[in-house]
Amino acid sequence: MVFLLIFFGGLFTTRVINKDLTVDKVKLIFDIPSIRDSVLQHQRDARYLPYRIRLIVFNNFIYVYQALRNIANFWNLYNINDIFLFVNLYPMYYGFKSIYKEKYIWYICVLGIFFGSFAIGINKMVDARMATWFMMPIFVYLIYRGIRKVNIKIYLPLLLINLLFLI
16 A cells, blocks of 8 residues: 555656646656657568567567666666765665564565656656655655664764755
């Protein structure tokens, strides 16, 4: 249930799902004509393969590649810094480490981030802060769990440097 909330919430905040609960298909990667046209072009032009094999090799699996590419482009250092400050990866690491033995909570956190990232991946263009709005409780929880184990003498100077880079 939490995963569906994160997934559909991510689609709602990025306005793929409108307020009247209609889906704006133009904002999804499945509406990119260049991908659709290139798959059809490859199926026609790959004369070195029999036609039936061409349909298997050049298929709509390219959308999975495009979604993974969007996810990788989204989770870059600039967006991480915009969302929850780069320095907070330090307590998040310890937060993940501390909940690893609590399998139920660990699965909720990992799958929540996965479904939020999947909602980001199927969008054409995504605003960093709006896309992670429903994933933010997971990040805050992980930071909260890990902040107790963080070395303050390391964390505070890193936080000050990180805040200076924001200015």
